[in-house]
Amino acid sequence: MTSVRRWNPIAIVIAALVAVPLAAWAQSDSVAAKPAAPAQPAAAATPAQPGTRDECMTCHLDQDSPEAIAYKNDIHRSRGVTCADCHGGDPHSDDQDAAMNKAKGFIGVPKKQKIPLLCGSCHGGQDSGFTSRYKLKNVLAEYHGSVHERSLDANPSGAQCVSCHGVHSIVSVTDAKSPVHPSRVVDTCAKCHGDARYMRDFNPSLPVDQKEKYLTSIHGQRHAKGDWKVATCVSCHSNHAVQQVKDPRSPVYPTQIPATCARCHANEKYMAGYDIPTTQYRDYKESVHGIALLKKSDLNAPACNSCHGNHGAAPPGVASVIAVCGQCHQSNEELYQKSPHQAVFAGKKLPGCVVCHSNHGVRATSDAMVAFVKPSPCADCHRNDSSDKAAPAMLRIRGLLDSLTAGQKEAEAVLDRAENLGMDIADARYSLKDVNQARVKARVAIHSFAEKEFEEAARPGIVVAASARAAGKEAIHEHRFRRQGLVVSTLIVTLAALLLWLKIRQIERRQRDEIV
Amino acid sequence: MPNLLEKTREWVRERLNIDPVIEFASHKTVPSWKGSFWYYFGGVSLFFFIVQVATGILLLMYYQPGEKTAFESVRFIVTKVKFGWLIRSIHSWAANLFILSIFIHMFSVFFTKAFRRPRELTWYSGFILLALALGFGFSGYLLPWNTLAYFATKVGTTIVAVVPGIGGPIMQFLREGKDVSTATLTRFYGLHVAIIPAIFTAVLGLHMLLIQTQGMHEPESWKTIPAAQRKSMPFFPNFILRDVLLWLIVLNVLAILAVVFPWELGTKVDPFAPAPGGIKPEWYFLFMYQALKYFPAKLGPMDGEVVGIIFFGIAGLLWFLVPWWDAKTPQGARNRMINYVGIGVVLFMIVLTAVGVR
Numbered sequence: 001m002t003s004v005r006r007w008n009p010i011a012i013v014i015a016a017l018v019a020v021p022l023a024a025w026a027q028s029d030s031v032a033a034k035p036a037a038p039a040q041p042a043a044a045a046t047p048a049q050p051g052t053r054d055e056c057m058t059c060h061l062d063q064d065s066p067e068a069i070a071y072k073n074d075i076h077r078s079r080g081v082t083c084a085d086c087h088g089g090d091p092h093s094d095d096q097d098a099a100m101n102k103a104k105g106f107i108g109v110p111k112k113q114k115i116p117l118l119c120g121s122c123h124g125g126q127d128s129g130f131t132s133r134y135k136l137k138n139v140l141a142e143y144h145g146s147v148h149e150r151s152l153d154a155n156p157s158g159a160q161c162v163s164c165h166g167v168h169s170i171v172s173v174t175d176a177k178s179p180v181h182p183s184r185v186v187d188t189c190a191k192c193h194g195d196a197r198y199m200r201d202f203n204p205s206l207p208v209d210q211k212e213k214y215l216t217s218i219h220g221q222r223h224a225k226g227d228w229k230v231a232t233c234v235s236c237h238s239n240h241a242v243q244q245v246k247d248p249r250s251p252v253y254p255t256q257i258p259a260t261c262a263r264c265h266a267n268e269k270y271m272a273g274y275d276i277p278t279t280q281y282r283d284y285k286e287s288v289h290g291i292a293l294l295k296k297s298d299l300n301a302p303a304c305n306s307c308h309g310n311h312g313a314a315p316p317g318v319a320s321v322i323a324v325c326g327q328c329h330q331s332n333e334e335l336y337q338k339s340p341h342q343a344v345f346a347g348k349k350l351p352g353c354v355v356c357h358s359n360h361g362v363r364a365t366s367d368a369m370v371a372f373v374k375p376s377p378c379a380d381c382h383r384n385d386s387s388d389k390a391a392p393a394m395l396r397i398r399g400l401l402d403s404l405t406a407g408q409k410e411a412e413a414v415l416d417r418a419e420n421l422g423m424d425i426a427d428a429r430y431s432l433k434d435v436n437q438a439r440v441k442a443r444v445a446i447h448s449f450a451e452k453e454f455e456e457a458a459r460p461g462i463v464v465a466a467s468a469r470a471a472g473k474e475a476i477h478e479h480r481f482r483r484q485g486l487v488v489s490t491l492i493v494t495l496a497a498l499l500l501w502l503k504i505r506q507i508e509r510r511q512r513d514e515i516v
Numbered sequence: 517m518p519n520l521l522e523k524t525r526e527w528v529r530e531r532l533n534i535d536p537v538i539e540f541a542s543h544k545t546v547p548s549w550k551g552s553f554w555y556y557f558g559g560v561s562l563f564f565f566i567v568q569v570a571t572g573i574l575l576l577m578y579y580q581p582g583e584k585t586a587f588e589s590v591r592f593i594v595t596k597v598k599f600g601w602l603i604r605s606i607h608s609w610a611a612n613l614f615i616l617s618i619f620i621h622m623f624s625v626f627f628t629k630a631f632r633r634p635r636e637l638t639w640y641s642g643f644i645l646l647a648l649a650l651g652f653g654f655s656g657y658l659l660p661w662n663t664l665a666y667f668a669t670k671v672g673t674t675i676v677a678v679v680p681g682i683g684g685p686i687m688q689f690l691r692e693g694k695d696v697s698t699a700t701l702t703r704f705y706g707l708h709v710a711i712i713p714a715i716f717t718a719v720l721g722l723h724m725l726l727i728q729t730q731g732m733h734e735p736e737s738w739k740t741i742p743a744a745q746r747k748s749m750p751f752f753p754n755f756i757l758r759d760v761l762l763w764l765i766v767l768n769v770l771a772i773l774a775v776v777f778p779w780e781l782g783t784k785v786d787p788f789a790p791a792p793g794g795i796k797p798e799w800y801f802l803f804m805y806q807a808l809k810y811f812p813a814k815l816g817p818m819d820g821e822v823v824g825i826i827f828f829g830i831a832g833l834l835w836f837l838v839p840w841w842d843a844k845t846p847q848g849a850r851n852r853m854i855n856y857v858g859i860g861v862v863l864f865m866i867v868l869t870a871v872g873v874r
Contacts, residue, residue, distance in 0.1 A: 422778055424595050482602075486775040490768050497764040504757050511750075 056083035070169040142240035182228035213312035257303035283361030322352035335448040407465030414472030428471035544751035554624030559759040564614035571607040581705040586661035608779035630733035636839040641723040655708040662782035806872035
């Protein structure tokens with residue numbers, strides 16, 4: 001069996017020597033955009049020695065075939081892959097009819113939807129001889145299930161191997177001439193993803209301005225200056241296993257994005273020379289945003305791209321931080337824009353929200369944030385003395401916050417006691433949700449940095465907490481009343497029973513006396 | 517005061533001839549022996565029934581059957597209505613004590629052989645009252661529309677479906693559909709507050725009429741002792757007053773249980789939620805539920821569960837017909853076998869209930 005497998009392709013190659021030029025000639029335009037389409041993959045080729053005579057090339061070069069000319073410098077030719085390895089036929093025959101004989105496996109131009117399998121005969125994990133000799137990766141497995149494979153299944157013009165790598169002039173990805181070299185890969189992707197007419201056939205709602213955005217990004221700007229280390233399309237989307245963004249397997253699915261960005265941005269060695277920190281991912285993972293997204297899988301929580309953009313990724317400028325945070329924290333932004341802090345921070349070129357909350361390591365807020373001592377951010381500017389005009393308002397705001405928290409704690413403690421006594425305090429317990437709601441509103445209102453607005457938000461919560469506490473106390477009182485009522489009623493009934501017992505004894509004694 | 521009493525009696529006498537009743541009660545006697553205590557459980561059961569009717573009527577004033585109202589209205593009763601918590605708790609506790617009391621009453625009648633001629637009809641009617649009381653419990657359990665009740669009813673009605681032939685239609689009738697739903701709730705409500713009470717009251721009337729006309733059963737041992745040694749007490753006032761005394765004690769116990777251990781409402785039904793673990797029927801069905809678990813999956817060509825249901829069906833029928841198959845009944849002779857069967861049944865019920873509770 002082994003020998004048959006080994007010799008059949010060679011016979012096919014000989015036949016292909018004659019057939020390939022004609023078929024290839026007919027399909028010789030822009031192969032990257034409009035890849036050739038084989039009917040079926042040729043059989044796995046046996047590696048020929050580089051420099052082995054290839055009659056296909058001989059004839060087609062004689063005819064100045066552009067494909068043959070291009071193939072002279074193709075990496076596959078240098079590794080001994082003949083025309084017949086892809087097109088079938090007999091590469092050893094100089095007779096066109098014999099070389100391009102279908103009986104010898106000649107398939108002409110491979111059908112587009114068969115190309116991945118054809119390339120996969122060497123790049124698909126199955127050992128064709130080339131696979132082990134050149135340590136080829138199983139790229140086909142990565143391609144399987146990708147969004148590009150699905151597009152190809154649906155439409156022959158979907159992306160497959162030659163769409164990106166080209167054909168007949170394929171060179172190593174490390175070669176600057178390769179369409180997938182870092183210097184050219186953005187253009188290669190944009191060839192389809194920047195073509196609205198083409199993309200309409202696959203995903204009409206997908207934007208086609210990624211390249212334009214990319215060129216405005218820090219990545220794109222550095223890339224334009226010849227920095228090939230910066231991220232390109234494949235750095236984030238992967239290359240062969242590209243998935244839709246909404247697919248959880250995609251490296252740019254919301255929960256995957258931080259780790260994807262961190263592959264470069266958390267790598268001190270890789271980032272050396274860029275003069276930016278590499279602690280963002282570590283800070284983000286511990287932040288309230290990171291916990292929500294990565295631990296609680298809350299897809300509404302922001303990932304790196306929510307603030308920095310994705311294709312146009314760049315740090316938000318000082319002036320735009322508030323607008324960026326305001327995408328989600330809209331009310332906070334509106335209140336802040338009207339607050340006295342806005343003008344002061346803008347004047348000092350301070351980055352708004354980040355001043356108090358930091359950027360990547362945003363922590364959950366607490367009442368302790370409003371204070372005159374560190375770690376409160378207020379302590380950076382404010383002092384609790386007469387020289388600080390804001391101090392009295394700060395103290396009152398903090399007092400209201402403390403009242404809200406203490407009121408809730410007390411109410412919960414009283415309700416716990418009542419519940420432990422077996423009393424139904426579900427309504428009061430439920431009302432405590434309003435206290436939490438008031439706390440949320442108060443913490444939003446604090447961005448107005450105005451006592452009145454803050455009190456309007458916090459006061460209802462304080463009232464509800466007091467009311468819940470009163471309901472708990474009433475339940476405890478009711479429990480006491482019930483027990484006391486039980487004691488009284490039990491005593492009355494017992495007394496009645498005792499009197500009845502005495503009456504029975506009296507009656508029976510009289511009956512006995514009457515008998516006697 | 518005596519004049520007022522006399523005038524009242526005269527006023528009634530003019531309109532209703534109660535003299536035969538007074539005459540009957542004044543001459544009626546109750547055997548007085550070591551087993552007399554057990555006579556009182558009939559009265560205690562009657563007391564619980566009265567409590568159930570009274571508290572049930574009060575609950576009716578607020579209860580609203582329906583998916584969005586059943587649980588909420590019971591919740592309203594126990595949280596907002598003055599003493600609603602007490603009424604509901606008493607109703608729930610008395611329901612259980614009612615069935616316990618009926619069981620005690622039934623076994624005391626069984627072991628004292630009070631079912632023998634001429635009291636067969638009293639036994640039959642008593643058995644029907646027990647079945648109706650269980651129906652009261654089963655239908656009333658669902659009415660608060662809480663999670664435990666919902667799933668227990670689901671299990672209970674599923675078991676009914678196992679009965680060959682008639683099981684499916686009975687389950688369909690009980691559930692008013694394929695599954696337990698608000699339609700089932702409405703049906704159980706109708707059964708609980710109208711149909712079962714009406715039948716129960718009629719059968720209870722017959723049961724009490726039989727007891728009053730036939731008198732209390734005299735102990736078997738009296739047949740062998742001289743008449744002079746047979747002690748008795750007047751039904752009125754002695755027995756009635758002792759009955760009332762026991763009612764007062766039971767009332768105290770009921771009040772303590774209802775106040776110290778208020779009956780929980782639980783959480784509202786979510787029919788789409790998975791059944792919580794450890795779903796069990798009420799304690800009085802537990803021995804059957806537990807026993808069914810011990811039947812193998814297959815017994816010959818039949819499902820073990822079907823065999824179990826048939827077994828309990830036949831056992832219940834035999835229990836109902838005990839005056840008929842107690843061969844020594846006509847002679848009034850001692851029958852130790854009856855005692856052994858009774859002890860066996862009591863042990864079976866107690867042990868399996870205890871295992872089921874665990």
